Amino acid sequence: MISIFGKITLSFQTFRTHKLRSFLTTLGIVIGVMTVIAILSLIEGLNRSVAEQIQSLGSDLIYLQKFTWVSTGHRDLEKLANRPDLIPDDAIAITKLASVEIAIPEINRRLTNLKYRDNEVASPTITGSDENFAWVNNHIVESGRDLSRDDVLHRRAVGIIGSYIASNLFPDESPLGKDIYVNGHRVKIIGVFKEKGTFLGNSLDNFLLIPNTLYEKFFPRERGSIFSRVYGGYSIDIKPRTGKVEQAIDEIRELMRRRHGLTFDEDDDYELNTQQVLLDLYQNLTNVGFIAIVAIAAISLVVGGIGIMNIMLVSVAERTREIGIRKAVGASNQNILSQFLIESVVLALVGGIIGILLGMLLAALISAVSPLKAAVSLWMIALGFGFSASVGIFFGIYPARKAATLNPIEALRYE
Numbered sequence: 001m002i003s004i005f006g007k008i009t010l011s012f013q014t015f016r017t018h019k020l021r022s023f024l025t026t027l028g029i030v031i032g033v034m035t036v037i038a039i040l041s042l043i044e045g046l047n048r049s050v051a052e053q054i055q056s057l058g059s060d061l062i063y064l065q066k067f068t069w070v071s072t073g074h075r076d077l078e079k080l081a082n083r084p085d086l087i088p089d090d091a092i093a094i095t096k097l098a099s100v101e102i103a104i105p106e107i108n109r110r111l112t113n114l115k116y117r118d119n120e121v122a123s124p125t126i127t128g129s130d131e132n133f134a135w136v137n138n139h140i141v142e143s144g145r146d147l148s149r150d151d152v153l154h155r156r157a158v159g160i161i162g163s164y165i166a167s168n169l170f171p172d173e174s175p176l177g178k179d180i181y182v183n184g185h186r187v188k189i190i191g192v193f194k195e196k197g198t199f200l201g202n203s204l205d206n207f208l209l210i211p212n213t214l215y216e217k218f219f220p221r222e223r224g225s226i227f228s229r230v231y232g233g234y235s236i237d238i239k240p241r242t243g244k245v246e247q248a249i250d251e252i253r254e255l256m257r258r259r260h261g262l263t264f265d266e267d268d269d270y271e272l273n274t275q276q277v278l279l280d281l282y283q284n285l286t287n288v289g290f291i292a293i294v295a296i297a298a299i300s301l302v303v304g305g306i307g308i309m310n311i312m313l314v315s316v317a318e319r320t321r322e323i324g325i326r327k328a329v330g331a332s333n334q335n336i337l338s339q340f341l342i343e344s345v346v347l348a349l350v351g352g353i354i355g356i357l358l359g360m361l362l363a364a365l366i367s368a369v370s371p372l373k374a375a376v377s378l379w380m381i382a383l384g385f386g387f388s389a390s391v392g393i394f395f396g397i398y399p400a401r402k403a404a405t406l407n408p409i410e411a412l413r414y415e
Helices: 004-017 019-056 074-081 088-095 149-153 163-169 212-218 226-231 245-259 275-318 320-328 333-369 378-404 408-413
Strands: 062-065 100-110 113-116 119-122 125-129 141-144 158-161 179-182 185-193 207-211 235-240 271-274
Touching: 019 275, 019 333, 019 378, 062 245, 074 226, 088 100, 088 235, 088 245, 100 212, 100 245, 113 163, 113 179, 119 163, 125 212, 149 212, 158 163, 163 185, 179 207, 185 207, 185 212, 207 212, 235 245, 245 271, 271 275, 275 333, 275 378, 320 333, 333 378
Parallel strands: 125 207, 158 185
Antiparallel strands: 062 235, 062 271, 100 125, 100 235, 113 119, 141 185, 158 207, 179 185
16 A cells, blocks of 8 residues: 555656646646735735824824715715814813823815925825824924924914925925915924825825914815815814723713713714724725635636646546556555545645745735735635645546546456
């Protein structure tokens, strides 16, 4: 009786005898596994990048807003527009909760441009908040100073710009102390934020921060359009105490219901958005892509599996006399079945290994020539091996059973 190791060795000897045929047989497995590994690596790298970007917005922040981050229809916008506006006093009240470290008001809008002499920045965001904005949102003042409480209380015309604005408006000089004009009003630059990069393709450094009291002066609230009534008001950025996110959400919900005078049978007239909502939305999108990728790869694996079954049937026909001899000297049906099944699995695994290596290489090449970053995890390699072994077993059973059930007398007579 031949050991498992011996059967594996015999399998490789068979493949060496028919090198080209064996390679062509595994090609479908190689392509399928390569596709799965390469694209899953890119998706995993993108997932990690998005998670890091979301974390960069501020650790475990809770956002109290009039609207949800989940998309809404026109009928929903009408309902949202009639909700009460959030106000800076809401942030003061929320800060007093036991589970909350701090809460700040934030209001913003997109400008057409910002100019300084002959230089211009298109589509910057202007944000109105208080002296704690940078701390809560993980911004670091790289040069100059941060907003102070006096800046907010006295509505001083000062602001801090992101690094993108600094490098484009002031490429050859320091922006500190310079004046820029916002909606016809002069604002003196007192600081520059350290670069944060991008979030989902949008720059986090193309913005100007000013005191929210000054923002209210520059941009009186427009009550006309539905869009302005829903998205044009304040939101509250809330930093919960460590490990108390869920408790903070419950306490905020109870507080805001009291402040808005809601009865027990009335729905909330505000939304609590968290970073997890962003992650869930993104993962839902990538899950659809994952299913499509697996479906496409499965087709390639099935084609490869059919090729393996076909070549194993040919191998059974070619080795009929050998099977007869082995049975004549005492080999059982189980011995014959296991030999051909092992050959099928080994053939599929060789294709899987080549596919895994090529998939990792392809992902690395794409990562090198594009902004996409690849990340290979152990579970992907295990998935590649699992796919390969499953195909080898599934499509190898029929040829192996056919070999095992051959009549030894007829097999010995086979020419």
